[in-house]
Amino acid sequence: MALIQREALDREDPQRRVPIAEAFWWAEEDHGLLGEVGSYNTPKDRHGEYRGGTIGASPAYSFTAHIADLSVDVETGVTTVHKVWVAHDCGQALSRRIVEGQMEGSVYMGFAEAIMEEHVVDPEHNGEHTGPSLLDYRMPTFLDTPDIEALIVEAPDAQGPYGAKEAGEGPLHPIIPAIANGIYDAVGVRIDRLPFSPPRVLAAIQAREAEVAAGHVQPHKTNARRAG
Amino acid sequence: MLRLPRLDVLMPATLDEAVLALQSPGSRLIAGGTDLLPNLKHRLESPTMLVSLAGVRELSTITVDDDAQELVIGAGATLTTVEQCPQVRAHAPSLCSAAGLVASPLIRNQATLGGNVNLDTRCRYVNQTDFWRSAIGGCIKSEGTVCHVVPGGKNCVAAMSSDCVPVLISLGASLQLVGPNGRRRVAMKDYYVADGTRHTTREDGEVTTAVIVPLVSTPRRAGYSKWTVRGSIDFPLTSVALCFDLERDEVAAPIAGATVVVGVLGAKPRVVTRLDEVVGKSLSDPETAAIVAERVHRQCKPLANVPYEAPYRRQMLRVHTRRAIEALVADG
Amino acid sequence: MTARLLRFSVNGEPVTVAVEPQRTLLEVLRYELDLIGSKQGCDKGDCGACTVQIDGLPRLSCLTLALAVEGRDIQTVEGLGRAHGGCHPLQDAMDRWDAAQCGFCTPGILMSAESLLRRSPGPVTRSEVREALAGNLCRCTGYTKIIDAVVDASEQMAAPRDETEAAQ
Ligand SMILES: Cc1cc2nc3c(=O)[nH]c(=O)nc-3n(C[C@H](O)[C@H](O)[C@H](O)COP(=O)(O)OP(=O)(O)OC[C@H]3O[C@@H](n4cnc5c(N)ncnc54)[C@H](O)[C@@H]3O)c2cc1C
Ligand code: SF4
């Protein structure tokens, strides 16, 4: 039997054919749910003696690069990330769409941490969490999330299952420094605390402007361009 | 999972039945429920009966009364309807903007304008589960006796957080109310009072039946500026409604009258005063925007009641006011 | 409170069910009618996981009193594929694009997206999708594949094509 163009056909007699979905229904009627169970465990002995070395991390490290296109509003401190390109070496991609989805989700979560998400407990109110629901704990909506373009880089790893490395946590990390560098490139301030919230970015911009006015630092390139 | 307290629900078909039902003690009016139900789930109130306006058809019409020169918006009209209604767009475009900026499309499909103008005041210390509140012993507006926003304060300063209210006040709108003592009409600028536990002059059992916006035949430019962290779902963190009457129908024309109303301060929206200085100046004159922004900044002091930094919100009021005027000018 | 009889239609079928007045539509769907596709996320309007259609409009069932839908027509994700003999083109597209990861937001997203496609005469743009789905949060996907899938479904509905080839 062969599965071609949404049809299952008899190889000996190609005239005998039914839609694939129907073939699966028949098969499941006869045999129950069609499926196969398998598993892969990360080797425990690949990593060194360091703390966390035995948790069973994937045998090879993955690599990721991010580029963020953003603008910073110098009057409000609001950083708008327009687009993110994420290139990730996941080893062999077992399903490209799923790997892309993991990369996009990772960008989202890192971007969210960079721009707005924050766990704050309030020591003046018995350590209450200040964002205890999905209203006060703000996570980006469809309208806040940048366009994300995922670029898979495949460098298979012999130790991993079918050559895979990982596509879970790796593609998250670089977006935060990418955005921090983008802010620096745009307005010349280095923010080293998360999130890069409007009040924080604005305070840094204003502090820098004061330094410029006092003659301690050079105007940033954008300021120079605007003045000229 | 947040359960509603045990209560009864009444679904009257007419306004008269609703007003009658509201006279029984423990009853509470519900329209779209997008404000009241979260508050009940948070155990901020304990009514024994909800009287729903969902079945009262007569409240959801929008009409232009040519004789009275008024746009009459039924309190039961949803915010989606208000946003998309051609008559509202023609006569009160800034109201369309404000309605379209409330919460999310899903909430706007359900939320009513009557509910929006009667939206309860909001505060980071009160709009939480009763479990969360129990760790700080509540506050004046809930189970407690103190205010966490103004320590030592005796008055609740929870924020009037409706997007439509500042716009409606700026347009000179009034409310039509029907209650056990009959009908009355009240100017929206007089409807709100500075008490977060009861911030309207609505009497017990009174129903808002319509929001009435006077039509103007003279040239006008009106706009609304809302800032929040997210592009959707969030309540406003800064909220400024502006309305300029002009001597001619162009933005370069001199201003004949200016009204600016700011929300999300305390329980009462603030009508900015001393704007006479811009009367006679051109709307497109950059000095106009600078003067208005300065007045707003000077008179409006956001509090730590809503979940964002108050000093930043105050700074931003100046920026967003100026930009809102620049946007009106850019639109021509 | 004593339970009252509520009559309404769910996915085209008339339903009569006894409900306590303080129940939300979401609770009745999930716990009385066993329609657990609609999800209980925040239960207070913040997330959109509970989105169903009431008389064709997407709304939040966690903020709707059950008794308020007397006589009205409710569509849930369970009924979405009915007119399409199995799966709605949106569901097919979500599958092709792997647009569901944990899947918790998916039913709500489908109900918002279906309403957008029904209102749009032809294919939709990415920004239209963003606007229409702005009340539905997703924690997993970064929204990208969801937007891809909704745009793809709208194109597929406007001009059907063989998706077996498209997926290759
Ligand atoms: C996640 C979320 C985000 C939100 N964001 C915003 C926002 O950005 N901006 C904003 O303005 N609002 C926001 N809201 C609040 C709310 O959705 C709206 O204000 C809405 O318009 C309230 O209308 P409703 O019909 O749902 O009111 P309900 O909840 O039914 O009623 C609200 C109050 O008004 C009273 N009331 C209702 N109708 C009448 C009437 N006809 N006469 C007298 N009293 C009446 C009720 O008794 C109740 O006290 C948000 C809500 C949620 C859950
Ligand atoms: S302003 Fe004070 S009293 Fe009012 S809700 Fe907030 S903490 Fe409570």
Ligand code: FES
């Ligand atoms: S469960 Fe209804 S909006 Fe979150």
Ligand code: FES
């Ligand atoms: S797929 Fe997990 S929340 Fe959207």
